[in-house]
Amino acid sequence: MEDNRGETSQPVNGEISPVIEPPDISASGTSVKPPRWIWQGKIDPAFWIITDAPANIVLPAGTKLPIALNKTVPFINTVPVNLLVPVDIPLNQTDLHEPFVGLQNVVSPFKQWMVSLPDSREEV
Numbered sequence: 001m002e003d004n005r006g007e008t009s010q011p012v013n014g015e016i017s018p019v020i021e022p023p024d025i026s027a028s029g030t031s032v033k034p035p036r037w038i039w040q041g042k043i044d045p046a047f048w049i050i051t052d053a054p055a056n057i058v059l060p061a062g063t064k065l066p067i068a069l070n071k072t073v074p075f076i077n078t079v080p081v082n083l084l085v086p087v088d089i090p091l092n093q094t095d096l097h098e099p100f101v102g103l104q105n106v107v108s109p110f111k112q113w114m115v116s117l118p119d120s121r122e123e124v
Helices: 097-115
Strands: 005-016 025-027 036-042 054-059 069-071 079-090
Touching: none
Parallel strands: none
Antiparallel strands: 005 079, 025 069, 036 054
16 A cells, blocks of 8 residues: 555646747848849838839849837747646655555454455365
8 A cells, every 4th residue: 555656647738828028129221132123112202202103113232221120029929738747646645645544454454364264165
């Protein structure tokens, strides 16, 4: 009885919600590596004479684009968790230890008496 163990696998199902904030992405500008074509782009009248007219634009390689990025983008999502967790608990380390020792003490005299009985008629 002292060496008995409770062994099973317990399913764990649920969701966790990690909040991950990647580091800031900062850049003061970038440049076009290969040439880029922009088809049917809208021209902003504040910078050009053309007013709200679709235009096809070619940005040559090496064109500097004054883009400033300074944004923290938090990642918030739920992640499903489905695990089968193995459980192995020695009985002598649980609250059931004392009741089982008591039961063992109650049954022990009967066990000893039965062991002393003959196994067959011939032994009588």
